[in-house]
Amino acid sequence: MGGMRDLTGKRALVTGGSSGIGLATAKELKREGARVILVSRRMSRLKRAKRKVGPGTVILECDVADPDSIKGLERALTKKSLGLDVLINCAGMVEPFPLGELTDEQIRGTIETDLIGAVNVTRGLLPLMNRPGYIVNVSSMAGLMGIYGYTAYSAAKFGLIGFSEALRMEMEPEGIGVSVVVPQDVNTPQLEYEKVRRPRELDAVAGGVSSVSPERVAHAIVKGLKRGTFMIYPTASARYLHLAYRLFPALVRSRMDRRVRRSRKDTRVKGEHV
Numbered sequence: 001m002g003g004m005r006d007l008t009g010k011r012a013l014v015t016g017g018s019s020g021i022g023l024a025t026a027k028e029l030k031r032e033g034a035r036v037i038l039v040s041r042r043m044s045r046l047k048r049a050k051r052k053v054g055p056g057t058v059i060l061e062c063d064v065a066d067p068d069s070i071k072g073l074e075r076a077l078t079k080k081s082l083g084l085d086v087l088i089n090c091a092g093m094v095e096p097f098p099l100g101e102l103t104d105e106q107i108r109g110t111i112e113t114d115l116i117g118a119v120n121v122t123r124g125l126l127p128l129m130n131r132p133g134y135i136v137n138v139s140s141m142a143g144l145m146g147i148y149g150y151t152a153y154s155a156a157k158f159g160l161i162g163f164s165e166a167l168r169m170e171m172e173p174e175g176i177g178v179s180v181v182v183p184q185d186v187n188t189p190q191l192e193y194e195k196v197r198r199p200r201e202l203d204a205v206a207g208g209v210s211s212v213s214p215e216r217v218a219h220a221i222v223k224g225l226k227r228g229t230f231m232i233y234p235t236a237s238a239r240y241l242h243l244a245y246r247l248f249p250a251l252v253r254s255r256m257d258r259r260v261r262r263s264r265k266d267t268r269v270k271g272e273h274v
Contacts, residue, residue, distance in 0.1 A: 001177045003228030004086065004134045008033035013077075013084050015064055015121060016091030018045035020188030021138060024218035025088055026053045032222060037082065039064075039073065040091070058082070064091045064117030065109065074124045084129045086225065089118035090138045094190060096198045099151040107152045114156035119163055131175035134225050137164045138181045141238055145245050145252070148260055149202035168230060179224050181232040182242065185211035204263035205256050210237070 004010065012029045016022035017038035026036045030053050037058040040046050046059040058080075062073040077084070092114045095106040118137055129135075142150045143157030164180035171178050185191055191211065198206075217234045224232035233239040245252045 001132070001172055001175060001228060003177060003224075003226045004132065005226050006033075007086070007222075007226070009035065010085035011035045011037065011082060012086035012088065013037040013039060013125070014088040014090055015039045015062070015117075016089075016138075018042065018049040020090075020190060021183070021186055021214045021217050021221075022088070022090035023049050023052065024214035025090060025221050026057070028215075028218040028222045029086070029088075030054055030057070034086065037077075037084075062121075064089075064121050065112040067120060070117075070120050070124050073121075074128070077125070077128055082128070084125060085133050087122065087125055087129065087133075087135045088138070088221070089121060089136065091117055091121075092138065092190070094150070094153045094194055096149045096153070096194050096202055098149055098199060098201075102152055110152040111156045111159075114153065115159040115163070118160055122167065129176060133176040134179070135167065135171070135176060136179045136181060136221055136225055136232075137167075138183070138221075139164070141182050141184050141241065144182055144242050147202065147256070148205055149199050164230075177225070177228050179221075179228075179230055179232050181217065181221055181224070181234065182238060183212065183217045183220075183234045184209050184238050184241075186214055186217055187211050188214055200263045201260045204259040 007029060012034045014022050014026045017026050018040035026038055030036050035056060036053055037060060038046055038049055039060050039062045041061065041063045043061050050057045050059050060073055060076050063069040093110055095102060095110055122135060137160050139160045140157040142154045143161045146154045161180055164178055168178035185206065212235055220232055220234035
């Protein structure tokens with residue numbers, strides 16, 4: 001189906017809306033005339049975000065990794081008679097460690113937040129969505145190619161793309177459009193958290209990729225949902241990298257493998273000279 005060209009007066013709910021891409025997207029939607037609902041885990045952060053988005057913004061607490069919390073969100077929206085036109089699944093987390101260093105809690109938390117949370121929020125809120133409507137899921141370039149240190153994160157983000165593919169086909173006859181966003185590194189609090197924990201191998205693979213602002217991603221999201229674009233690339237470099245990986249996967253993997261090996265060799269050499 002086509003996009004939602006006019007967002008004036010449309011009610012848009014954004015999970016992960018208190019910071020980063022979610023907050024930037026909420027601001028962009030507000031500028032387009034939408035009525036915004038911000039959803040996040042902490043009311044204190046939501047209150048600060050509301051001041052940044054502007055008057056009329058509705059804020060609701062919800063932990064998307066908790067099914068009971070999602071049911072509470074459903075009840076709150078129903079009680080307020082808040083039907084939805086747009087749903088942006090933006091809540092996410094990352095723990096950038098190799099599989100052997102990840103705890104059960106980190107693996108479970110990543111997959112439950114980044115994948116299962118988006119699935120459950122979408123399923124729970126579908127009965128509240130107007131037709132025509134629109135759903136946007138925020139994945140990652142790490143959902144298109146596996147990267148060192150992202151075993152849990154890539155599993156979740158790959159899954160989110162598969163979910164979006166199937167959901168698009170299911171929703172098309174219902175008059176609800178679906179898009180999935182695949183940003184590279186974005187300058188958010190999550191990236192700052194990640195950078196101080198990244199293994200050197202991940203830095204070697206991803207460190208050369210330029211990060212982008214959350215505002216740039218937000219602009220791409222809103223532009224994509226207005227046009228009805230399924231796969232939204234916030235930058236040309238993300239589009240070209242995905243194309244290169246699709247056409248020459250062995251070559252791209254080989255280059256990334258060399259960077260990993262080189263990072264380990266450089267680390268050993270430095271250690272010998274300490």
